[in-house]
Amino acid sequence: MLSQNKNGGTEKKPKEVIFRIFRFDPNIDEKPYFQEFKLMAEPGLTVLYALFRIIEEQDSSLALRYSCRAGICGSDGMIINGKFRLACQTQVHELNSDVITISPLPGYPVIKDLVVDMSYFFEKLYSVDPFLQPDEEHLPEKEFIQYPKDFEKIEEPGRCILCGCCTAACPVAWTNPDYLGPAALLKAYRFVDDTRDTKRSERLKKLDHENSVWRCHTVFNCVEACPKNLHPTDAIQRLKRSIFVNRVKSIFKRT
Numbered sequence: 001m002l003s004q005n006k007n008g009g010t011e012k013k014p015k016e017v018i019f020r021i022f023r024f025d026p027n028i029d030e031k032p033y034f035q036e037f038k039l040m041a042e043p044g045l046t047v048l049y050a051l052f053r054i055i056e057e058q059d060s061s062l063a064l065r066y067s068c069r070a071g072i073c074g075s076d077g078m079i080i081n082g083k084f085r086l087a088c089q090t091q092v093h094e095l096n097s098d099v100i101t102i103s104p105l106p107g108y109p110v111i112k113d114l115v116v117d118m119s120y121f122f123e124k125l126y127s128v129d130p131f132l133q134p135d136e137e138h139l140p141e142k143e144f145i146q147y148p149k150d151f152e153k154i155e156e157p158g159r160c161i162l163c164g165c166c167t168a169a170c171p172v173a174w175t176n177p178d179y180l181g182p183a184a185l186l187k188a189y190r191f192v193d194d195t196r197d198t199k200r201s202e203r204l205k206k207l208d209h210e211n212s213v214w215r216c217h218t219v220f221n222c223v224e225a226c227p228k229n230l231h232p233t234d235a236i237q238r239l240k241r242s243i244f245v246n247r248v249k250s251i252f253k254r255t
């Protein structure tokens with residue numbers, strides 16, 4: 001809703017919004033359902049703060065996960081009006097709708113309402129050794145030196161906040177629980193191409209299996225879902241090339 005301010009410009013006014021929120025408590029409910037809450041949303045109100053107000057003013061049993069409230073921790077990924085979004089980064093007025101439907105990330109078991117069990121997601125992540133493995137015998141006295149052109153390669157994947165939206169959007173991950181998924185593969189790529197890491201070849205060999213990069217069907221759902229505008233599909237394609245080159249190098253080494 002817009003009104004004219006004293007300078008002749010337009011400004012948004014509070015408006016009533018209906019929140020249709022996914023509810024499911026596996027300990028009580030036979031099946032999930034949507035519950036409606038009405039709220040006056042003032043300009044600037046984020047979906048996360050709207051959910052806080054619903055909890056404080058209308059139903060304290062509503063469960064959600066959040067932490068930093070600033071788009072950094074990745075805890076509050078959810079489906080908001082049909083799109084993967086972070087609740088803390090989504091303003092109610094920017095959705096341009098009087099009805100806002102919110103549901104949890106698909107593809108993960110629901111613990112309660114908007115909270116999903118991400119154990120599977122983190123298991124896959126840990127399996128790619130998501131940490132730097134430098135040359136322990138030649139550690140620098142101060143910091144590791146890295147050239148800007150080398151840092152550029154890992155700058156984008158380094159911005160992943162592990163919200164899980166990409167893996168939740170991936171049809172291969174839905175149907176194959178053994179698939180590593182786009183987030184774990186993006187993280188793997190980030191360390192494979194890190195010039196400070198000494199395990200590049202070992203990492204690539206470890207990634208060369210049927211439930212890794214070769215399982216990606218380049219559907220691009222992960223790219224569309226990512227609230228940080230990252231490109232896991234691109235990282236997966238780069239990993240495929242690196243794995244192939246590594247295979248060829250290994251063959252030549254043996255001969």
Ligand code: SF4
Nearest residue numbers: 160161163164166226
């Ligand atoms: Fe979230 Fe994007 Fe990282 Fe996937 S790649 S976990 S969608 S930030």
